[in-house]
Amino acid sequence: xxxxxxxxxxxxxxxxxxxxxxxxxxxxxxxxxxxxxxxxxxxxxxxxxxxxxxxxxxxxxxxxxxxxxxxxxxxxxxxxxxxxxxxxxxxxxxxxxxxxxxxxxxxxxxxxxxxxxxxxxxxxxxxxxxxxxxxxxxxxxxxxxxxxxxxxxx
Amino acid sequence: xxxxxxxxxxxxxxxxxxxxxxxxxxxxxxxxxxxxxxxxxxxxxxxxxxxxxxxxxxxxxxxxxxxxxxxxxxxxxxxxxxxxxxxxxxxxxxxxxxxxxxxxxxxxxxxxxxxxxxxxxxxxxxxxxxxxxxxxxxxxxxxxxxxxxxxxxxxxxxxxxxxxxxxxxxxxxxxxxxxxxxxxxxxxxxxxxxxxxxxxxxxxxxxxxxxx
Numbered sequence: 001x002x003x004x005x006x007x008x009x010x011x012x013x014x015x016x017x018x019x020x021x022x023x024x025x026x027x028x029x030x031x032x033x034x035x036x037x038x039x040x041x042x043x044x045x046x047x048x049x050x051x052x053x054x055x056x057x058x059x060x061x062x063x064x065x066x067x068x069x070x071x072x073x074x075x076x077x078x079x080x081x082x083x084x085x086x087x088x089x090x091x092x093x094x095x096x097x098x099x100x101x102x103x104x105x106x107x108x109x110x111x112x113x114x115x116x117x118x119x120x121x122x123x124x125x126x127x128x129x130x131x132x133x134x135x136x137x138x139x140x141x142x143x144x145x146x147x148x149x150x151x152x153x154x
Numbered sequence: 155x156x157x158x159x160x161x162x163x164x165x166x167x168x169x170x171x172x173x174x175x176x177x178x179x180x181x182x183x184x185x186x187x188x189x190x191x192x193x194x195x196x197x198x199x200x201x202x203x204x205x206x207x208x209x210x211x212x213x214x215x216x217x218x219x220x221x222x223x224x225x226x227x228x229x230x231x232x233x234x235x236x237x238x239x240x241x242x243x244x245x246x247x248x249x250x251x252x253x254x255x256x257x258x259x260x261x262x263x264x265x266x267x268x269x270x271x272x273x274x275x276x277x278x279x280x281x282x283x284x285x286x287x288x289x290x291x292x293x294x295x296x297x298x299x300x301x302x303x304x305x306x307x308x309x310x311x312x313x314x315x316x317x318x319x320x321x322x323x324x325x326x327x328x329x330x331x332x333x334x335x336x337x338x339x340x341x342x343x344x345x346x347x348x349x350x351x352x353x354x355x356x357x358x359x360x361x362x363x364x365x366x
């Protein structure tokens with residue numbers, strides 16, 4: 001009985017190996033001779049094509065409509081707290097974090113206090129970002145008008 | 155001599171069999187009581203029976219997506235703050251004895267006292283979630299089930315970076331259901347009790363290696 005079991009085990013192992021080996025060799029060559037939709041092998045790490053698709057989900061920042069317009073926010077701001085304890089905007093846009101987060105740095109024009117004194121960081125009167133910078137949206141003008149965006153507004 | 159009592163051996167057998175039945179029934183009853191108590195202490199009503207929870211934490215949580223959202227799925231207090239696994243749950247329940255003690259002491263029974271303690275309390279919970287790899291987040295939000303194509307492109311990038319750097323949910327997602335304590339953001343907050351930025355945003359190899 002014992003010998004029978006051993007033989008069975010050995011047979012099963014041999015069978016499993018012979019079945020699995022071809023699979024392993026197929027997995028290594030992942031294209032299988034087929035063209036992929038992005039024109040690159042499936043294993044390619046270059047994601048330039050897919051990155052472009054992904055960027056379209058949240059659009060690029062809109063241009064300004066007049067030169068002094070505070071730039072619009074190009075992302076949702078739901079549940080982003082701006083309180084005395086914590087300013088979520090500055091979690092990415094402060095000079096300390098902006099580069100790490102690949103975010104726009106807060107302008108140094110925001111470092112001047114009400115008396116015209118230059119500070120090394122955000123002035124208290126500029127603390128509430130969303131008072132001036134609002135999330136962008138595709139809202140159309142309610143009343144037709146002839147206003148032209150100046151060439152300088154970018 | 156007439157004896158109505160059964161012989162000692164039979165008496166003993168009856169005693170044992172009765173004992174087994176009683177122990178069995180008592181076991182079922184005690185298990186039921188144990189589980190009902192555990193479940194009851196995990197309900198929102200139980201948490202909110204202390205005014206500290208009801209007046210501060212609960213009000214803040216009511217403004218967040220874990221309380222109200224378009225599909226009405228809710229995560230109540232215990233979903234985030236009590237582990238689902240048996241032993242971690244028991245450990246958390248034991249530690250809650252300390253919270254009962256501080257309730258009796260009145261450690262956070264005014265908004266001012268709570269504000270003063272918030273940084274300490276928040277960091278304790280951040281540490282707990284960091285230690286168990288944000289298990290309570292992952293009970294619902296499993297990274298392996300992320301559909302990256304349905305996320306915003308910033309979220310895609312950040313999630314990919316964080317996951318490959320071995321970061322856990324709580325490393326970034328702090329203060330999502332309650333207000334944050336003061337954070338030393340380097341933008342003029344001079345509060346000495348503020349949480350240091352390196353605690354709030356723990357550095358990873360990926361963020362340190364980012365081009366300066």
